[in-house]
Amino acid sequence: MSSRPRSNRRAPRRRRLPMRYLLPSLLLVALLAMLMLRGYVHSEILADHRIQPPAATDHVPEKILEGGPVIDTRGGRETSMSVPEHRLVLTFDDGPDPEWTPKVLDVLKEHHAHGVFFVTGTMASRYPDLVKRMVDEGHEVGLHTFNHPDLSYQSKSRIDWELTQNQTALAGAAGIRTSLFRPPYSSFADAMDNKSWPVTKYIGSRGYITVVNNTDSEDWKRPGVDEIIRRATPKGGKGAIVLMHDSGGDRSQTVAALDRFLPQLQSQGYDFVNLTEALGAPSAHTPVHGLELAKGKAWIYAVDASDNVTDVLVVGLAVIGVLVFTRFGLMLLLSGAHARRVRRRGFSWGPPVTEPVSVLVPAFNEAKCIENTVRSLMSSEHPIEIIVIDDGSTDGTARIVENLRLPGVRVVRQHNAGKPAALNRGLANARCDLIVMMDGDTVFEPSTVRELVQPFGDRRVGAVAGNAKVGNKDSLIGAWQHIEYVMGFNLDRRMYDMLRCMPTIPGAVGAFRRSALERIGGMSDDTLAEDTDVTMALHRDGWRVVYAEKARAWTEAPESVQQLWSQRYRWSYGTMQAIWKHRRSVIESGPSGRFGRIGLPFVALFMVLAPLLAPLIDVFLLYGLVFGPTEKTIVAWLGVLAIQAVCAAYAFRLDRERMTHLISLPLQQVLYRQLMYVVLLQSWITALTGGRLRWQKLRRTGAVEAPGAIPRQRASRGNDRRPVA
Template structure:
């Protein structure tokens, strides 16, 4: 009996099925729910060709290391995938990493007994070809030949999980030879003496399966698109970080050549999540409002046009689009371990955090250097003592930030009003005395 694990795969399952169909040999395919949901047409083709379908869990974990609820979810999700893909349920199961009966230890034996109590028929193998290691077509063919001759055997092969060209070539040798020697190929159902182990799913189960398969398909496409988009945005962020390093050095050199005004403002840091949310909302709304207000700079001539055509796209990408994409990274982190590759998802998440930390460390001094240069250009009359800033009382947390060059523009627009002790300017929700 020939059994195949880990499929279906669009590259190799059709080629293996073609070899079996050409020689009139049935095979038993233990599919993972994730692959079945991604390639439902391949499951239907296998069933139409008369091959047997078994369950190989949804995401191919080692069930012996999972909790009881996780053990139940793996075959349940796979049944949903089979119902949505081909309208069937299967009572046949093979546990990953426990292909032979001799591989069962205490924990895996408990899982096997639990699945048996659920009504599943567990299938093990007598001969493992180890075709996943790609030892060569000749070695795979020899490992698939019954030993000793004349004895029946259950053979393990794979139709997914990597390059299976050697497996396809290996089947061309033992199958016709064994048929010529009088061997008969069978399915698990024929071996255990039942009519079938794969039955049709009910109407409700088919609809649930269809919704499940559709959701997996849509989410897979969405994840691929978002992955490319996040990769592009990540590249832009790193490029921007490099440009900022260069510009920060230029600003620092210019600032050393001119008088500096230590105009400093202090703003109260949020003390609760509600205050943090309101502060971030104001900043985000203000950014979009400012970009829309100055949209005409995209088509203007002169310095304003050059600045607008460079600054507004950067503002849209790094201050509007990137923050909107940020929650998707968290969603992908939750989605990845369940439907994707957990070994890649978690390192990728840690990499995102590392890049954010590096960019933050670079951006803070760069902003201060650029702001200091802008303040120097505004003039030396803008020095604000810390005690003159409203809200700088004792017991509050504050952060210092340089005055932007827009302060000079505020004066030009007449936003400065008289006040006792000097002129007062209100800008960005903060009051400046000068």
């Protein structure tokens, strides 16, 4: 007997959605669900405000047209009833209202009167405690649909839905069902027509008694207390169903009229009773239990949660509004002041800095970029030594540099240990007292190093941030990042420079005093944002950190969404780590505490909190477009966009950049901001769950070159630069 050969092929593993994607997605879905529920409950979804004009009455039975205000079509019946003499049934429509319903209930309680409240599902869902109070104080509750549409326009399925949702709200609020129903926009029985009569018959087939009225106070017109009382008073001691309202606007006249109307008619022998009591019928309320009660409670809880979430979002929107306008105002004011200061004739940081500089280039698998990087440095107008620290590359990065055989260029090899370790290794091998650090995918202009080190003419300056620019900005993603670099980074750095609380020396282009770095222990690997970490440490050690706008460096930005995601995820998470690491600076005193008092709160607000809340602008834009007010929403969003455009144009003017790239600004605000939001949210989740993010290498193309760099064909003529002896 032969056996089946065992297959060596393994069953394919099912790919699971990573938690870092799953949690933000679930949060986004939950947020959208809460907003949809809020719009639904506030009659902003499925609302239908059409009102049917009067129609013919030839299909309505005569006994209905001439009968009483209580119409029973259950089980195929077509009967109507009236309230006996000296009995009044007060009915209140459209509630409960948080302001006026309690006052109406107080007046009824004071005068020992009862009534019937025809509640809408939307209001009952939002104010369940008032519905429960109605029932607890002995009043009857009837349905007035969920969204208050004219049912003569609606299909049977929509009618069923209106009734069911209204009952669900009642079950959750007071634990009951009711058999009483009043159609929206109804009046007297003789107003029944060929459009409303089929609806009334269908409502009866679902087990409901339809209640209209035969005495209309017309309180919704606010005609005055005396007029309301006059219209609500029946003639000759007749019984009546009186229509009033406890919601839908200012009901102060209704409350005042009730306080006079009740004792006045009670003194005339009238009783104010529930409808079933007036008719001598069984109670309209039926207790609910089990699944129906659980569904009602869950519904009320969900509505309450959606309102709370929306309230929080509104507060968040107000916060982001304040932050956005504050940041824009500060950027425009302080960046302009910064430009005027550094560009005025005769400005200098101190004596010209001409001493040689060590340029550290940490590199890990930068084979496609490293030659452009080194060649750009060969054109430097300032004397430099170049130290390329190969951090365990496997693509021949170090060999490429060595094969260039350029004077003044050294290669230091080490096992892969990370960027901070590579920079510290380079610092240990550097010969100069001024240190420039750059990335292996960045290229410098000939004047970059010279401009970058001039602020060291001021002995108080410990570090200088350069002007990092996107070199590959021809793609859409590149253009978006170009706008972000010019506006969000460099304009910010001007502002922070004026406030003396620069939060980050960019890894692409920054300069340091060796003595300042040695005092703080060099580069730290405690965080994934070693550039932010070291900058904050320098502030705490009492050094000034400034911005050199003319020290331009061209970096290769990520060219795909995945690479952009990885980069910004690391930046965001690293910034959070740095803020947490240096949190004690908030309580430090003296010059070193300035960063803690001003810089750290600014970084937390503008780089962590504001980006996290920024998508609320777009969320409420969509909400306003769908649910209204549409025009005001569009105007508000366009206003915010216009302010951003002004700031962006100003930033581009300061950096002498072409304005054509700002064409993509509106799309950037819609799409790019959402991506940054999800990245930041993912970083928050990683931080809160105690995750540890690893360095993630981005794929490079080596396509970025700096203006003035030595072309490749001149590689053997590297003596155009001034090497350090």
